[in-house]
Amino acid sequence: MLLQLFEQTLNGIQFGVMLFLIAAGLTLVFGIMNLINIAHGVLYMIGAYICASVISITGSFWQGFVAAIIGALVVGVVIEVLVFRRLYYRTHLDQVLATFGVTMFFNELVRIIWGPTAIYASMPSFLAGHVEIIPGAPFPIYRLTIIGAGLTAGLALYLVITYTRLGMLIRAGASNRAMIDALGVNIKLLYTVVFGIGAALAGFAGLMAGPLLTVESGMGNDMLILALVVITIGGVGSIRGALVASLMIGVIDAMGRSFLRPVFSSFLPQAAADAAAPAIASMLIYLTMALVLIFRPQGLFPPVTR
């Protein structure tokens, strides 16, 4: 039981780290450009597709890795320049609907290029296998790598935002857009760069998710909703909130899926427990969000705005 608990916690953290990579870009873009981007899941999907197909052509994981990140970055920058740039000063409703249209387009484009059926991404061979962190509980190396890589990316993001000139501009842009524009900073370029960072992070999450999940059209949609839940719980615009909330959501989800059934069957008849457990488990994340919002409507770590 304890070993299973340990294993599920790690699984939850791994899922949470992936969510964080998507949520970080989403919350960064919201915090600075005030844009709510439904199409962010598209970049995750594109990362997964490009990585999987480059690996199947060249056989090299690293080429797939680089191609996926560059691909997501390029697509992100192109849609920013073509569409999103015109949306920054629109209402949130307009933003949601326009980016919804962008999502529709890319989900179908992927179907045109790669076909309607799911494709499979192979795991790099040097990351296959298991490791026993505590004796008797083998854990896949690949999932551990995701945790490590995701946390590293998160740390890098934190360092860039806190200690570099670019980060200073980003923070300044988040607190007062008009002011840094007036100070002569090229705000259009800054926005494109921020959007590119978010896109690359989402692509990174996508390429790592490939071998674990099926790579198919629309795979970004569900992750996007979860990422939206994460940034709502964490406080829209807050990177720190996104990190805490994504780990929380990841662990709650993993726990719900593996432990609700045994817990329920301890006090419910077996048939009722079998029916109720998966239903409650699939709603658990949203119930958590509702609960958080009742007590803290602005999320756990609302960013300070001026």
Next chain:
Amino acid sequence: MFFRSQHSFAIIMVLVLLAIVPPVAAAFNDDFYVGLATRVLIFAIAAISLDLIVGYAGMNSLGHAVYIGVGAYSVGILNFYGIDNGFIHFGVAILASALVALFIGASSVRTSGIHFIMISLAFGQMLYYLAVSVNTFGGDDGLRISRHSNFVVGTLRDPVVLYYVCFGILLVVLFTLHQLVESRFGMVLRAIKSNEARVVSVGISPYRYRLVGFVISGVVCGIAGALLANQNLFISPASMHWSRSGEILIMTILGGMGSLSGGILGAGIYVGLEYFLSRLTEHWQAIMGPIIVLVILFANRGVFGMLSATKRRRK
């Protein structure tokens, strides 16, 4: 009187055209278009119900397809247990959507703006996953409905009867909601949308008004869901997915927010485009997506907004 004067001519024309769809289709011996037009009417009801909260109360719900699902599953589940009485079907659909709207509304109408969008989205997905995980009623594969709602005097089996029932309900919804938004209640809703602080300062608590508006909107959309179940004889979780909510919202925007009757045009344009493009290519969404983007970027006041002679300056 009945409609805003500047739109009244267009609206009456549209309604007259809709009224003669079945005989015209019969003359051309093509029943298919009755089905397509029925779909337009059903989604028009949904889009109008959404307009009540988006256009008049400023609650931008991205989870409205939930009520389509609740209404349709009410019919489907009752039928699953052998009950085909239409009064029970629609009664339960109304009651169930009211309860769901009350539950979702009670915890979400306190919030506004971006938080409201996200919460409505999250609750929508919550019910979507609930429908996926309940295997008794088909889970992910959906639920077949064996019989149409039976209203003792007749059933909704005949497509033409179903069409005119939808048309009648659309007229009733349009009239009732029009009366509602012009009433004191509607004025309070619109006042909350334009300046909540002032509403509070004159001693009105916005919460109850928003919640009641939210529930009414959910109920009307639930009726649309029950009608949809009768048309398709099938319901699956896919019809309550958030992308469906997005489509209904697009219809509302296309028709023009805050115009109620615009929902008919919005639904007509969207369903029509969907039909036309999907005959053109199976990858119709690759064309629909950019169209939506262009509409939002350049015509987000809707068709009526563009037709309207009084051009208000956009903010």
